[in-house]
Amino acid sequence: MVKFDKAFYMRDGITLAKDLLGKLLVREVNGKRIVCRIIETEGYIGPEDKACHAYNNRRTNRTEVMFWEGGHAYVYLIYGMYNCLNIVANKNNKPEAVLIRAVEPLNEFEFLMKNRNIKSNKLKDLTNGPGKLCKALNITKELNGYDLVNGNELYILDCKKKFEIIKAKRINIDYAEEYKDKLWRFYIKNNPFISKK
DNA sequence: AGGCAGATCTTCT
C-alpha cells in the first residue's frame, strides 16, 4: 500500500473529501501502529463557504494551517473538550479542508478502548464521530500543521476497495445560511461506523 | 429511541 504524495492533496476540498473515503488513516503512537478506514468526511472550502472557519479568508492563529498547501493536518478544539481532525486540501492560500467525521478501526481495539474510557464496549462507539476518533487515536493540537506526506506519526495510505458513496448535508452548521444545505458530507453506504443516520 | 443537561475552554467580537 502506498502513501499519497503531495499531488493527491492539492485538489479542491470537495473532490478530496470524496476521494479520502475508503482510504486508510494510520496513526503511530506509543510504539503502536493503528490503522483505520475513513468512512465519513465533510468538505469545507473557504473563502466562500459560510460554514468554513476560513470563510471570507478569515486568517487567524487557528485557521492559519488551512491556508497552507494540501497534505497537512488541521486540528482544532471544539466545545472546549474535543479535537477535530481535518486534512488540508488545495494549494497555498486556498483555505480548504476535509473534516474526518468517522473511521472504522481495523486493529489495536484495546488501545482505542482505553483511550476512549467510556462505559460502552461496542466497537462502533469508538470512532463514529469527529471528537471520538481523535480521542481514540490520541490526536491533539500537537498534530496541528503536521505534514502527512513526509511524517510517520500520522499519514494516509491508498486502498482500492470498492463501495458506494452517499452524499448528505453537513452536520451542526445551522449558522451557515445557504451553505448549510450543500451536500458536502460524504459517507460509505451501509457502513456501521457512520456518525449520524 | 429520543431528548436533554452538563462538561469545558479556545477563539474572536
Added chain:
DNA sequence: GAAGATCTGCCTA
C-alpha cells in the same frame, strides 16, 4: 462575553 464542524450519561416513554 458568547458561541462553537461534540459527546456522554441519565431520564422518560
